[in-house]
Structure formats: C-alpha cells, structure tokens
Amino acid sequence: MSKPIAPRVLDWFDTFGRKDLPWQKQLLPYPVWISEIMLQQTQVSTVIPYFERFMLRFPEVADLASAHLDEVLALWTGLGYYARARNLHKTARMITQDWGGALPSRQADLMTLPGIGRSTAGAIAAICYGEAVAILDGNVKRVIARHFAISGWPGQSKTAQALWAHAEAQTPSARVADYTQAMMDLGATVCTTKRPRCFACPLETSCLAKKGNRIDEYPGKKPKRAKPKKSTAMLIIRTGRGDIRLVQRPAEGIWGGLYSFPECGVEDLETLLPSTAITQIHLPAFKHQFTHFELSIQPVLIDIQRRRDVSRVPNEAWLKPDQPPTFGLSRPAERIIKAVAQYPLP
Ligand code: SF4
Missing domain, CATH: 1.10.340.30 (Hypothetical protein; domain 2)
Structure with a gap:
C-alpha cells in the first residue's frame, strides 16, 4: 500500500x-x-x-x-x-x-x-x-x-x-x-x-x-459502437419584419421544455411548405451529436409576409430580431438563428 x-x-x-x-x-x-x-x-x-x-x-x-x-x-x-x-x-x-x-x-x-x-x-x-x-x-x-x-x-x-x-x-x-x-x-x-x-x-x-x-x-475508453443516424428537417418561418417562429418541445425527451423549430421528415418537406411562402431556402445542413445517436439537420428558411400567413401551432413563440429570447433554446435552434441572420429579408 x-x-x-x-x-x-x-x-x-x-x-x-x-x-x-x-x-x-x-x-x-x-x-x-x-x-x-x-x-x-x-x-x-x-x-x-x-x-x-x-x-x-x-x-x-x-x-x-x-x-x-x-x-x-x-x-x-x-x-x-x-x-x-x-x-x-x-x-x-x-x-x-x-x-x-x-x-x-x-x-x-x-x-x-x-x-x-x-x-x-x-x-x-x-x-x-x-x-x-x-x-x-x-x-x-x-x-x-x-x-x-x-x-x-x-x-x-x-x-x-x-x-x-x-x-x-x-x-x-x-x-x-x-x-x-x-x-x-x-x-x-x-x-x-x-x-x-x-x-x-x-x-x-x-x-x-x-x-x-x-x-x-487511463482512464480506459468507452468501447466504441457505431451511433445510429437519424435525419430531420427544421422549418424556420420568418415574417417580413424578421420575426422567427419557435415551438416549445414537450417537457420530457430531447430538448425537453426548450424552444426549437417545427420538424418534419426531409422527404415530407415539399408537402408541408406553406402555400403563402414567398421564398424558401435550404440552409447548409449540419450534424448534431447526441450521446446515443447522430442527427442530420436540414434547416429550411421560409419567408412569409405576416404571422397570420401560417396556421398557428400549439406552444409557439415568435422571436423578434435583436431581442434576446426569454426562454431556453435548443443548441441547433441557437445555431440556426445565428445562420438565418446572414440571409437578408426578401
Ligand atoms: S497523477 Fe496525473 S499528472 Fe500526476 S503524475 Fe500521474 S499522470 Fe501525471
């Protein structure tokens, strides 16, 4: 000893x-x-x-x-x-x-x-x-x-x-x-x-x-196992004033209680885009790592004129440009909001 x-x-x-x-x-x-x-x-x-x-x-x-x-x-x-x-x-x-x-x-x-x-x-x-x-x-x-x-x-x-x-x-x-x-x-x-x-x-x-x-x-490394891969599209609805729509996630599960963007399968994108969209832009896709899987995210920026051009969704919140959020954001939502700022309003 x-x-x-x-x-x-x-x-x-x-x-x-x-x-x-x-x-x-x-x-x-x-x-x-x-x-x-x-x-x-x-x-x-x-x-x-x-x-x-x-x-x-x-x-x-x-x-x-x-x-x-x-x-x-x-x-x-x-x-x-x-x-x-x-x-x-x-x-x-x-x-x-x-x-x-x-x-x-x-x-x-x-x-x-x-x-x-x-x-x-x-x-x-x-x-x-x-x-x-x-x-x-x-x-x-x-x-x-x-x-x-x-x-x-x-x-x-x-x-x-x-x-x-x-x-x-x-x-x-x-x-x-x-x-x-x-x-x-x-x-x-x-x-x-x-x-x-x-x-x-x-x-x-x-x-x-x-x-x-x-x-x-030392300490010994975690035995490596390939992570499952998943993919999603995130819909970023932006008004002519630059307001961005977010949705609160359910309390339990990934990003529980935080605000993020509505999601859909990448293959469902075309059918879900609002008919009132003025423009839609595929922003650069990126990967987000969770401990148990890897998520590929395709953000799609959809510009509309006014908030009422899209139907309301439960637990939505609108983030005004240059105003800090008063709620928590998922990490990808934070990243996407920064990226969207590079795209001028149509
Ligand atoms: S405890 Fe860490 S820093 Fe100290 S001698 Fe050992 S390996 Fe080096």
Whole structure:
C-alpha cells in the first residue's frame, strides 16, 4: 500500500490550488451546488459567466424555486445537457418545500434530490459541511485511475467500484473540504486529459501510470459502437419584419421544455411548405451529436409576409430580431438563428 496522497495533495493546494473561483468566495451550499451542477460536462472557464449571471438573477434557493422554468432554461442556453437545469429547478422547489429552504448537509440526504448523484452530493457535503466523504467527478476519476493504474472504462460497474474504493480510502478526515477541492483542481489543471503536467504534480513519484509510461491508457475508453443516424428537417418561418417562429418541445425527451423549430421528415418537406411562402431556402445542413445517436439537420428558411400567413401551432413563440429570447433554446435552434441572420429579408 503506497503512502496516502492527501498530505501531498493538500500541500500542493495550499501553494497552487485555485481559491478565488466565484463559488469559492464563501463556500456556501447553494452556490457550491449550482457550480457543481454547471461543472458537470463543462469547463470552468465556460461555467464562470453562466454562474455569475445565474447567481445575479437567483441569489437564493427561494428565488430559483419561485422562477418560471422558461427563465431558468433561458439562462442555461448554451451550456447544454438541459436536464441539469430542469433538475435544479425541481430540486430548488423540493428544498423550499421539504427542507426548510436550506440544502441538506449529509451526502445521503443530498443524494435523494433530483440531479444530485453520489459525487455531487459528496462534493457539497465535504466542501460545505466537512463530511468526510469521497467524490469522483470526471477530474478526480482521471487522477485516481492514473495514480493507481485502474484499468477499464469508468462507466463499467467493476471499474467504478474500484475507483470509488480508492477515492474513499484516500479521503482524509481532516481538511476534507480543501482536499476535495484540491483533487478536483489537480485533475482540472495538472492531470489534464491531454498532455498532463506530471512535472508539476505532487503525486508524480508514486503515480503508477507515470512510472509505467502508460498515462494515455487511463482512464480506459468507452468501447466504441457505431451511433445510429437519424435525419430531420427544421422549418424556420420568418415574417417580413424578421420575426422567427419557435415551438416549445414537450417537457420530457430531447430538448425537453426548450424552444426549437417545427420538424418534419426531409422527404415530407415539399408537402408541408406553406402555400403563402414567398421564398424558401435550404440552409447548409449540419450534424448534431447526441450521446446515443447522430442527427442530420436540414434547416429550411421560409419567408412569409405576416404571422397570420401560417396556421398557428400549439406552444409557439415568435422571436423578434435583436431581442434576446426569454426562454431556453435548443443548441441547433441557437445555431440556426445565428445562420438565418446572414440571409437578408426578401
Ligand atoms: S503524475 Fe501525471 S499522470 Fe500521474 S497523477 Fe500526476 S499528472 Fe496525473
């Protein structure tokens, strides 16, 4: 059994760790929770402006709980993985109703809330309340997998169990808040996915991946399977004033609750084009990747004179040019709206 890593990681953190990120100012549970959710799948530099806007609009849990979901999704637009925003909103309401307005302090209780998994619950409990529990976010997984040479893809339960066992064994009972932040920081700034800076790492002398010159093998990659391919056409109806019609997606499923364009099969396009169309332009097609399939999107810009030239559809909203949306947009809708701006009104 090698020496515990905590003393070296803490020493490193004292000198090099980041301590001035916006959510580190006071390490209160609400901002730490918001930052932890935003940081899932997203880098710190991208998260910071989103976090600041979010906290300005929803400074307390109660503000988030009483907000309309559309507004929460609007502030999330661009961050992706919108289930995170929907769960934040749902959880804020549960905290207000069932927990007296304060986040629970124990990892086990935090894990009962929507969108808060074992690692996020561990991070909040350790950082804000000093509970000596382990975390295993993407950054920590990488450090642990490399340092202890844990092979296999972390998505497989055997590998995940081994990683958790090591993470737990290394978690100290003293200074657990600092240790937790230090491990996340080490993964984010030194033991990076590509070109880790082992020369600056406090664990270099005991790191098994480094010793065996096999850093690239850890953590193991997800076994590759060809993704199914799907295709769709998106109909962008634009009026003579430049208003663009969007439609809210159903609450569940892809882009749930966000606004996007009405869709149809590419083969149905001709039959669905409104007879009042002045022009129709096929914009450049593009691909959008989901974790479980690839979607080819053919946007079609249809110019009409007035809104009433097309029949109303349920849950429609019109976006005026040069006005920021007050609702969340799907990623492709955002991209298409930018592209449409390049096409002058007829
Ligand atoms: S020595 Fe290199 S590979 Fe090992 S934990 Fe440190 S940065 Fe990562």
